[in-house]
Amino acid sequence: MNDDYLWDRSGPPDPEVARLEETLAPLRYRHRAGLVEARRPRVWWAAAAAVLLAAVATWQVSLRPSPVTAWQVAGLEGNVRLGGRNAEVSMTLRSGQLLRTGADSQITLQADQFGQIDLGSDSELRAATDQHVLLDRGQLHAFIWSRPGVFQVATPSARAIDLGCEYTIQVTAAGDGLLRVSRGWVAFQYKGHESFIPAGAACVTRKQEGPGIPYFEDTSEALREALREGALDRVLAAATPHDGLTLWHLLTRVPASDRARVYDRFAALVEVPSDVTREGVLRLDAHMIDRCWDALVLENTEWWRGWERKW
Amino acid sequence: MIYTGMNACATEEDDSLILAAAAGDRGAFGELYVRYARMVHGILLARVPPRDAEDLVQDVFVSAMRQLRGLRTAAAFRGWLAAIARNRAMDYFRGNWRNAPLDEAVERQHGAPAAPEDAFMVLELIKSLPEAYRETLILRLVEGMTGPEIAQRTGLTPDSVRVNLCRGMKMLRELLGGAE
Numbered sequence: 001m002n003d004d005y006l007w008d009r010s011g012p013p014d015p016e017v018a019r020l021e022e023t024l025a026p027l028r029y030r031h032r033a034g035l036v037e038a039r040r041p042r043v044w045w046a047a048a049a050a051v052l053l054a055a056v057a058t059w060q061v062s063l064r065p066s067p068v069t070a071w072q073v074a075g076l077e078g079n080v081r082l083g084g085r086n087a088e089v090s091m092t093l094r095s096g097q098l099l100r101t102g103a104d105s106q107i108t109l110q111a112d113q114f115g116q117i118d119l120g121s122d123s124e125l126r127a128a129t130d131q132h133v134l135l136d137r138g139q140l141h142a143f144i145w146s147r148p149g150v151f152q153v154a155t156p157s158a159r160a161i162d163l164g165c166e167y168t169i170q171v172t173a174a175g176d177g178l179l180r181v182s183r184g185w186v187a188f189q190y191k192g193h194e195s196f197i198p199a200g201a202a203c204v205t206r207k208q209e210g211p212g213i214p215y216f217e218d219t220s221e222a223l224r225e226a227l228r229e230g231a232l233d234r235v236l237a238a239a240t241p242h243d244g245l246t247l248w249h250l251l252t253r254v255p256a257s258d259r260a261r262v263y264d265r266f267a268a269l270v271e272v273p274s275d276v277t278r279e280g281v282l283r284l285d286a287h288m289i290d291r292c293w294d295a296l297v298l299e300n301t302e303w304w305r306g307w308e309r310k311w
Numbered sequence: 312m313i314y315t316g317m318n319a320c321a322t323e324e325d326d327s328l329i330l331a332a333a334a335g336d337r338g339a340f341g342e343l344y345v346r347y348a349r350m351v352h353g354i355l356l357a358r359v360p361p362r363d364a365e366d367l368v369q370d371v372f373v374s375a376m377r378q379l380r381g382l383r384t385a386a387a388f389r390g391w392l393a394a395i396a397r398n399r400a401m402d403y404f405r406g407n408w409r410n411a412p413l414d415e416a417v418e419r420q421h422g423a424p425a426a427p428e429d430a431f432m433v434l435e436l437i438k439s440l441p442e443a444y445r446e447t448l449i450l451r452l453v454e455g456m457t458g459p460e461i462a463q464r465t466g467l468t469p470d471s472v473r474v475n476l477c478r479g480m481k482m483l484r485e486l487l488g489g490a491e
Contacts, residue, residue: 003476006476006480007457007473007476008458009457016487017452020452021452025453026430028455029353029365029454074337112377113373116338116341143337143338145345146369147365166341
């Protein structure tokens with residue numbers, strides 16, 4: 001048998017090799033975003049013990065300085081204050097400490113096991129733990145190399161969960177925000193509703209409302225403007241096959257009375273699998289919504305297998 | 312099949328990243344992580360239980376980052392990183408009875424990634440092959456790398472990778488024939 005397919009996937013697929021690839025794909029790297037969840041003890045007494053320990057720990061912690069985190073100052077420019085002092089290279093961020101940059105100032109934080117954070121001017125950041133930081137205002141650029149689902153940035157209007165790799169979050173003084181992803185994926189969550197933003201896409205978030213509908217940054221201005229104004233008819237009219245991601249998010253966000261219009265446009269632009277029915281999507285059948293996601297054929301979405309899927 | 316210029320170009324890019332990372336550029340190191348994580352995971356998966364391979368990828372890169380400044384040439388990086396991964400897999404079992412290889416059926420009940428039974432069965436068959444074939448087949452069939460990518464990432468010659476793939480696949484077909 002010709003081994004070109006085995007070698008570099010050129011030529012006609014070798015059926016056995018293709019079958020093995022499909023069978024083994026779930027074991028591929030970054031398939032296990034849910035691993036930590038799976039290892040969590042589930043017996044009730046463990047939870048009760050954890051609550052008790054947390055209470056004791058809280059009481060003890062109040063008597064001593066807050067713990068250090070893995071984040072260290074790697075570089076800075078201008079006026080940067082950390083915990084009420086001028087920040088210096090090699091200082092370590094403590095849990096709960098406020099990091100504040102002035103005008104025309106910036107700071108770079110690094111944590112060997114997690115990644116790098118660049119904080120822009122007029123920004124305020126606190127680290128809750130190694131994996132959780134809070135951006136109150138300003139601009140944060142994160143390049144993360146820890147496992148998907150581990151590192152999170154909370155903002156006043158949404159929580160950004162890194163699904164591997166690089167993104168920028170801007171938060172206004174009013175608490176609204178904009179997330180732009182340059183590599184990998186980021187999940188944006190707020191009170192049970194969420195948006196998934198791939199490289200090249202962006203998503204606005206508003207205080208009290210949470211993340212909006214993501215869009216690719218190279219999409220038409222007409223679609224972006226319609227999204228900003230919440231004009232569904234114009235969004236549907238301006239959508240192209242490249243905007244399947246935007247329409248997929250709309251499927252679960254619009255009122256039931258508008259869902260049919262969104263699905264019809266989605267099905268007209270995206271090749272929907274044969275086992276997906278219009279009725280199934282309209283009643284928000286989780287499997288059907290999943291299959292619509294599959295139809296987007298987005299690259300590098302292995303994390304999806306371990307995702308919570310709250311719809 | 313000719314070893315193409317595209318691979319040579321990718322190697323040059325990697326070399327620049329390796330040199331930058333060795334000089335302390337964390338962004339370059341992060342990019343190397345993105346490019347080499349599948350290779351490291353595949354090497355680990357050929358040796359340790361699937362439930363722990365992903366965590367060990369982190370360990371390998373943390374260890375590599377600490378030692379990178381001691382690396383004298385970019386060309387050495389690939390074999391060096393692969394060696395760190397293999398050593399880490401050996402350390403995993405060495406002197407720690409908790410990590411001793413378990414019966415596969417038992418192992419599946421302890422935090423292994425969600426995957427069909429068939430995936431674990433085929434993985435075990437691959438792990439029974441000679442080491443050179445085992446590693447190359449896992450990189451190809453599990454991690455989804457092509458032969459040229461495997462050669463470029465591991466530092467093996469394309470001819471060696473091709474031979475390993477063909478012979479390994481032949482043996483795997485025979486095992487699968489026997490298993491069915």
